Amino acid sequence: MGTSLNLGLLFETGFTVFCYISVALLGLLVGSFLNVCIYRIPNDESVVRPRSHCMKCGHTLGALDLVPVFSYLFLKGRCRYCGEKISPRYALVELLTSVVYLLLFWKYGLSVDFLASAYLMSVLIAVFFIDLDHMIIPNKLVVAALVGGVLPFVYNIFRPMDIYVDRKWWNPLLGAFIGFGFLLLVAIVGYLVYKTDEAMGGGDVKLFAPIGLFLGWKMTIVALFISFVSAGIVSIVLLLLKKKERRSTFVFGPFIVMGTFFTYLFGWELLEWYLSTLLHV
Template identity: 45%
Template structure:
């Protein structure tokens, strides 16, 4: 129980850093240097203003200095990060495999919220995911080189074909993110995750059209759906793949 609690707390702390990345990457700012500031008044935040989750609750969701509302995105990202760390530690323990997939999911979490707010997936984020994923993959050794390359080609290639068929309906950031995620998951989970992301996005798009909240030409951020698809494939992909294969008689 204590190791899982530790994983959750570490995930909360990392989630605070992910919030910094979500805010700064689209603005072209560094995510390593510089103090955290209130986006409303610009006041430098102290360490006690930045305690994951607790500071938000203690301040009742408002800046200590200007009393401007703090976005619910901040505690939500911290909770999601903590929950993912806990789930991975429960599934794979404190191992390089768990660390590798936490790094992937953390990058997907950042990509999802940036895409939701700005309708883009920064190249810097995709590059960080790739540069971090290669050494972690070598340490984890749960996905072979051929499987990783096939996974990257399948995920990225499928979305590239979809983008060509839809004449720009799929963003380049989504394609690059799927390609890198495919390296992490390998074959066939990467392809399954991509299909699941497209399926959920399609269902949500139909709902938005039927409720007239979106038109046919309106843009829907695909990053969150793609991330959800990869998350499902990571935890339950083997079972889904085997179930589908059994339906086909394999």
């Protein structure tokens, strides 16, 4: 009996390790593809063709040049063909995607919740860097997120997802309405007050519609709260350090991405803590 239990435990541990390694490698591969999206989508280029090539010499990269992270380390951050320095951000995006996948797998295990959250966060990682570089959130990424949001919406009708908690079919739809509607209201009020459409970007408004589908209405509110609080804190710090003018443009997309990720990991715990604290006041 003892031997049988030990073998079972060993098998379970081995399978768990295998899953984590597989998820980490998957994250690296997806991160490599996201690098292509981050560079090409803002330039309205295909993410499929032409094949990946050096931005300096134009040489088509071979398979050994495209191994996530390891190629960058092996080549010491330079192109194999012309010696031009390669931005370390390529490796950073790959590592970041892998870490995000691992944390989501730690939270949700091998489940539909993991697949849905990993898909959304993949789109949002691309949003994060594109918005930082170009101060835009491409419609193609919003549409990609919306299409992916159909999965958790349909699945929730038959079996409740962890992020929703309940099986109410309208939960994700209400989440999309709250996310989109609230930011649209902020944009309208900002326009009326400041006489400019830069108070809230159109991309930010549209992006929270698919996020609401993935999170459901309660977690959408949490994600909105975290996004605005984190953006407010950073904005105040930048103002105090005189790194930013009060009326200057401020990218909100990265804070939406971070708020959504934090909500996936700790949203329900944060909401329960807040409600329990409120009840004891």
